[in-house]
Amino acid sequence: MRACVIGAGLGGLLAAANLAREGFEVEVYEKLPYAGGRFTNLDYRGYHLSTGALHMIPHRERGPLGRMLRQLGAGVEIIPSQPQAMFRIAGKDYTYEELPSLFSLRDKLKITKIIAMLKLGKATSDESYRSWLEKQIKNELVFKIADSFTGWSLSLKASEVPAKEVIAQTKNINKLGGPGIPVGGCGGVTKALVEVLQSEGAELHLKQKVIAIKQNGRAFEVVAKEKRNYDIVVSNAGPKVTAELAQEILPREYARAVSRIKGAAGIKISVACKKAMLGHSGVLFTPEAERINGINEVTNADPSLAPQGEHLLMSHQRLAEGADVKREIELGLKDLHRLFPEFKKYCRVLAVQVYRNSWPVNRAPSGTHLSPATPVEGLYLVGDAVKPEGWMETDGIAAGVEEALRHIRASY
Amino acid sequence: MLVREERCVGCAACMPFCPNEAITVYGVAEIDRERCKNCGLCVAYCPNDAIEEG
Numbered sequence: 321m322r323a324c325v326i327g328a329g330l331g332g333l334l335a336a337a338n339l340a341r342e343g344f345e346v347e348v349y350e351k352l353p354y355a356g357g358r359f360t361n362l363d364y365r366g367y368h369l370s371t372g373a374l375h376m377i378p379h380r381e382r383g384p385l386g387r388m389l390r391q392l393g394a395g396v397e398i399i400p401s402q403p404q405a406m407f408r409i410a411g412k413d414y415t416y417e418e419l420p421s422l423f424s425l426r427d428k429l430k431i432t433k434i435i436a437m438l439k440l441g442k443a444t445s446d447e448s449y450r451s452w453l454e455k456q457i458k459n460e461l462v463f464k465i466a467d468s469f470t471g472w473s474l475s476l477k478a479s480e481v482p483a484k485e486v487i488a489q490t491k492n493i494n495k496l497g498g499p500g501i502p503v504g505g506c507g508g509v510t511k512a513l514v515e516v517l518q519s520e521g522a523e524l525h526l527k528q529k530v531i532a533i534k535q536n537g538r539a540f541e542v543v544a545k546e547k548r549n550y551d552i553v554v555s556n557a558g559p560k561v562t563a564e565l566a567q568e569i570l571p572r573e574y575a576r577a578v579s580r581i582k583g584a585a586g587i588k589i590s591v592a593c594k595k596a597m598l599g600h601s602g603v604l605f606t607p608e609a610e611r612i613n614g615i616n617e618v619t620n621a622d623p624s625l626a627p628q629g630e631h632l633l634m635s636h637q638r639l640a641e642g643a644d645v646k647r648e649i650e651l652g653l654k655d656l657h658r659l660f661p662e663f664k665k666y667c668r669v670l671a672v673q674v675y676r677n678s679w680p681v682n683r684a685p686s687g688t689h690l691s692p693a694t695p696v697e698g699l700y701l702v703g704d705a706v707k708p709e710g711w712m713e714t715d716g717i718a719a720g721v722e723e724a725l726r727h728i729r730a731s732y
Numbered sequence: 733m734l735v736r737e738e739r740c741v742g743c744a745a746c747m748p749f750c751p752n753e754a755i756t757v758y759g760v761a762e763i764d765r766e767r768c769k770n771c772g773l774c775v776a777y778c779p780n781d782a783i784e785e786g
Contacts (some may be wrong), residue, residue: 354777527776645742646759649759672759675741678780679743
């Protein structure tokens with residue numbers, strides 16, 4: 321059986337490594353000169369920045385990605401964040417458990433109830449997380465905390481994500497724990513996966529752009545530099561691009577439906593610091609900042625991500641559709657100065673990176689739940705548009721790959 | 733090298749690969765024409781086909 325994987329992002333690499341281990345002859349096509357897509361390192365002035373993700377895996381070594389990396393024999397160490405998360409409110413940092421102490425007795429009871437409801441994982445209707453919260457409590461700080469969480473992890477406002485998605489995600493956090501930092505950052509994971517591909521005999525073609533997916537009898541014909549035939553095609557190029565590549569074989573309604581999906585956009589600011597500004601390896605949520613949703617300082621877990629003795633701080637903020645990007649960046653930078661009064665003394669901005677349009681944070685917003693199976697048997701989708709309910713970020717990608725593999729195993 | 737602003741998202745994937753430090757990115761990439769030696773590396777590293785020769 322021959323499998324073609326289009327795109328060497330995290331989803332493509334995971335799918336390719338699994339298929340190769342299951343006996344498929346695998347070829348991966350990547351248009352860029354490097355593997356990893358939005359999940360690898362960008363080395364700049366001694367700092368390991370990233371092409372996208374913030375060097376964190378949402379459920380440390382215990383989630384779908386950690387499990388899959390272990391099963392594949394990819395040698396990646398994931399260091400659990402300690403503490404998992406802090407929340408900066410009125411200049412002080414609080415743990416999740418300490419948050420109720422910030423509120424009046426009446427609201428405290430309501431918040432304890434909300435936390436219990438999130439934990440119990442009760443599915444609700446299609447209402448947004450924000451309107452679900454509004455039914456329980458009227459408190460601006462609660463809404464800001466919710467926005468900082470969904471902004472950091474999903475690049476969405478609480479009003480843009482279904483309540484049942486957040487409830488399912490919270491359940492997974494309670495069960496598996498919060499984030500972890502892969503040693504070597506995103507690039508450490510990508511490198512390990514490329515090594516798995518090599519040891520399994522899969523071929524990785526860099527700088528080879530696929531221009532069409534056609535059908536040739538029972539087989540697929542994939543057109544890149546050459547035309548080659550495959551039994552299955554797994555696309556990590558995103559639903560829109562995949563529908564364009566396969567326009568001869570996919571139904572038009574499907575292409576129209578996926579063309580309507582709007583991705584989630586965001587801005588990441590990477591900062592070089594002469595000293596630790598957070599001092600821990602967890603997420604600092606910043607509900608009261610103007611734009612920034614959260615910050616991490618991964619060098620507290622893996623010092624090799626910055627030059628010796630220095631630190632790498634990264635902030636993330638959701639980018640609203642149609643917003644003035646330069647103004648949003650300015651507001652993000654202002655937040656950093658406000659959050660860290662010593663910013664000027666110890667920190668310097670290394671890079672401002674925007675993720676939108678054809679290179680977004682997520683190709684489909686959390687809660688979309690696009691199936692990895694397409695209407696054409698043998699053509700599958702993986703990547704950040706294909707995340708099953710309750711799974712966010714890279715763990716969502718791995719969970720989507722698991723689902724794609726289940727479909728493939730059932731048919732081949 | 734020329735940045736096609738309508739395609740550039742501002743992801744800065746090109747920036748570290750420029751051997752002449754000719755690229756700055758602030759919402760969109762800008763190439764310093766005096767520093768740029770037209771080596772074309774940025775064209776290859778752009779995920780969005782947003783840089784072309786010129």
